[in-house]
Amino acid sequence: ELLMNNSFSGSTICNTGYNKEDYSDRSFTKRMDNLGGNPDIIFIFGATNDSWAHAPIGEFKYENITKDDLWSFRPAMAYMLAWMKEHYAQSDIYFLLNDGLSQEVTESSKLICQRYGVKCIELKGIDKMAGHPSIKGMKQIADQVDEAMHPLVTWDKHSLMMDGRRIVPVMGEVHYSRIPANEWQQEVRKMKEGGVTMIATYVFWNHVEE
Numbered sequence: 001e002l003l004m005n006n007s008f009s010g011s012t013i014c015n016t017g018y019n020k021e022d023y024s025d026r027s028f029t030k031r032m033d034n035l036g037g038n039p040d041i042i043f044i045f046g047a048t049n050d051s052w053a054h055a056p057i058g059e060f061k062y063e064n065i066t067k068d069d070l071w072s073f074r075p076a077m078a079y080m081l082a083w084m085k086e087h088y089a090q091s092d093i094y095f096l097l098n099d100g101l102s103q104e105v106t107e108s109s110k111l112i113c114q115r116y117g118v119k120c121i122e123l124k125g126i127d128k129m130a131g132h133p134s135i136k137g138m139k140q141i142a143d144q145v146d147e148a149m150h151p152l153v154t155w156d157k158h159s160l161m162m163d164g165r166r167i168v169p170v171m172g173e174v175h176y177s178r179i180p181a182n183e184w185q186q187e188v189r190k191m192k193e194g195g196v197t198m199i200a201t202y203v204f205w206n207h208v209e210e
Contacts, residue, residue, distance in 0.1 A: 004036035013046045014076035016055040029070055029080050035088070038189075042084065042093045043145070044118075047077070047109050051101035052131070057108065062115065074108050081116040090193060096145065097122045121148040172196035177204045 008026045010018070015030075017023030024030060028046055035042060049055075050073045058072025062082070069075035084093055095113050097106065097120055106122075113120035123144055127137040151163040159166045172191050179187055191199060 003039050004034065006031055006034055007045075010049055012049045012053060012055055012073075013080060014050060014055050014058075014073045015071045016053070017049070018053040024070075027070070027076070029076055029083075032080060032083055033087070039088070039091050042088060042091045043096055044080075044084075044093065045096040045098075046080075047073070047101060047105050048098045051098075051105040057104050060108075060111070073105065074112065077109065077112050078115070081112060081118055085116050085118070090189060093118050094145070094149070095120045096141070099123050099126055100128075119148065121145055167197075169198045170196050171198040171200055173200045175204075176201055177207045 008031065011026045011028065011031075012023050013028040015022065015024040015027045017027075028044070056072040058069065058074040058076075060078070061069060061075040062078050065075050065079045070079060081093075081095075084091075095109065095118050097109050099122070110120050110122070121144065123141060126140050127134045129137075133141060154161045154164075160169060161167065172194075174187060174191065176184060188199065
């Protein structure tokens with residue numbers, strides 16, 4: 001269920017827009033607190049206009065970021081991701097990185113995402129018209145996002161691996177038939193907050209038949 005589409009055409013992550021105009025009324029850093037409560041998943045599709053508008057790249061900065069820093073891309077993106085990770089701690093956050101952007105913006109985006117543990121989905125070969133995704137391109141984006149959200153799970157004699165990264169799953173169990181259906185999401189969220197990464201459940205066939 002889509003809770004909020006907070007997109008703003010032409011907006012930049014930092015406060016500097018096209019032709020060096022003041023975008024502080026529409027930049028990503030100004031619209032972070034309007035995402036409709038506690039979403040399970042947040043997609044940030046940013047950096048495209050920062051690249052196209054040739055916004056100042058700025059320095060990598062992760063602490064003591066000032067209002068003046070928000071006029072440059074790198075510190076503004078760091079500020080945005082730090083704020084999002086703190087205020088939407090239970091949400092899975094993905095950063096969608098367009099293809100065809102400047103090398104500085106592309107590499108900076110990936111490094112800053114890595115710094116804050118945000119998965120960066122680097123889009124590849126998107127079909128476009130006048131710089132924007134065509135219908136085919138939108139389908140390509142959907143497919144690439146879907147693939148990135150379902151990582152490859154493998155294993156060896158030591159552990160499970162997710163996209164080549166070793167993981168130690170924490171499993172919990174919930175009996176959905178003993179909980180009112182309108183409380184399922186809340187209970188699963190509680191388990192996630194407690195560190196559970198895998199949920200097991202019984203299938204009570206008599207309830208299915210009913």
